[in-house]
Amino acid sequence: MNKNFWKQKKVFIPIGIVIALVCIIIGFMIYYNSSTAAVSDEKDPIVFVVESGESSELVLNKLAEQDLIKNSFAAKLCMKFNGLSDIKAGNFSLNRSMSTKEILITLNDITKAKDDQIAITFKEGMWAKEVAQLIEDNMGISKETLLNLWNDDDYLRSLMGKYAFLSEDILNTNYKVKLEGYLFPETYMFKKDATAQEITETFLEHFNKIYLKYQGDIEASGYSVQEIITLASVVQYEAAKKSDMDMIAGVFYNRLQEGMMLQSSVTVCYALYDDLTSGEDCEVNTHIESPYNTYLHEGLPIGPILNPGEEAIHAVLNPKDNDYLYFVADVYGDGSVHYAKTLAEHEANVDKYNLRK
Structure with missing residues (x-):
């Protein structure tokens, strides 16, 4: 055996370890830099609320969820490496173009908290x-002041010049609330002395961003903005996922194309309005x-029956193609939705899941 073999071996082992360590370090840095970079280049402000007593782990999980x-x-590593755990x-204003480090720096700075503003979350x-x-x-x-404003034709007409998605369609005297459907669900920060008009236009400004995002799809759909939001409101009410x-959304389009009534019970919920006590x-x-009751009137209800979120609007503009005409949710079980092509199949689902009225 060559006498130099072991000498060579002693040299090769440390070099191999060094190379492996370098690769690991480089890989970690790539992972770390990528994982702490900004989520996107969107600069739209997002309200983030840190409640008193929340742990840093909970705050980080909330940041990820949003x-x-x-x-x-x-x-968490970024927080420890940079001493940003305090x-x-x-209430903080963040955006998705901020890196993880920039966000943590902001959350560690009490001067960045918006103490003169109130954060309120409105759910879909x-x-x-x-x-x-x-x-x-x-x-x-007062609730009455806001609802009166949202039904004030003069005020609504003044908004039409500012927001392209609003039209004369909303001035229907049969509507419960004429701005129903356009109070976009989100977490907002309002100045503590904000007026009813300022609050209203905060909602509409955010809705306008959603409208501009889907404007092309809406125009290509053959439906008006009001009709899209109306159907989205029904879909939002009917579906949990x-x-x-x-x-x-696909089922409702199938029914409309077949000339069938929508027969959505959630439109009855809104028709009952102040008299509704349970599902x-x-x-x-x-x-x-x-005119909201789709068991008695063909087509869509006369207007939106709630304020839908983006997922419902997206679903109505991008429905899942299917050949179903019926569906029923297992409201007494896991909430799963069961679809059917025929009335007989639908009634069998209703009986199977004990959903008979």
Whole structure:
């Protein structure tokens, strides 16, 4: 055996380890830099609320859920590497073009908290009167004042010159609330002394961003903005999951194309409005006379029945192609939706899941 073999071996082993370590370090740096980079180049402000007493881990998880950071584990490393664990409670304005480090620096700076503003979260599917009540509870502006403003034709006409998505269609005297459907669900920060008009236009400004995003799809759909938002509101009410929104939108289009009534019980819910006490009311009052009731009137209800989120709007503009005409949700079970092509199949689903009225 060559006497130099072991000498050569002793040299090769350390070099191999060094190379491996270098590769690991380079790989880690690539992962870390990629995972803590900005999520996108979108600069639209996003309200982020840190509640008093929340742990840093919970805050990082919330940032990830709101798609403000890519990776909560990498963010935790960033926080430790840069000494940014002293996160303050308050309302902060962030955006997705900020890196993880920039976001953490902001959350560690109490001067960046918007103490003169109130953050309010409006969930998908809220009725306008529920939105108004939430504003009253948090800001003191009466629900009645807001609802009167949202039904004020002169004010609404003044908005039409500013927002292309608003048209004379909303000035229907039979509407419960004429701005129903356009109070876009989101977390907003309002100045504590904001007026009812300023609050209203904050909603509409955000809706305008969604409208511009889908304007081409809306124009290509053959439906008006009002009709798209109306159908989206029904889909939002009917479905709990995005996948079901896509399918249910497809079912409703199939029914419209077949000349069938939509027969959506959620439109009955809105027809009942102040008289609604439970979900069962919607199932047993399909005879109620109302232009919102799709059991009595063909086509779409006369207007939106709630304020839909982006997923519902997207579903209506991009429905899942299917050949179903019926669906029913297992409301007493796991909430899954069961689809059928024929009335007989649908009734079998209703019996199977014990959903008979």
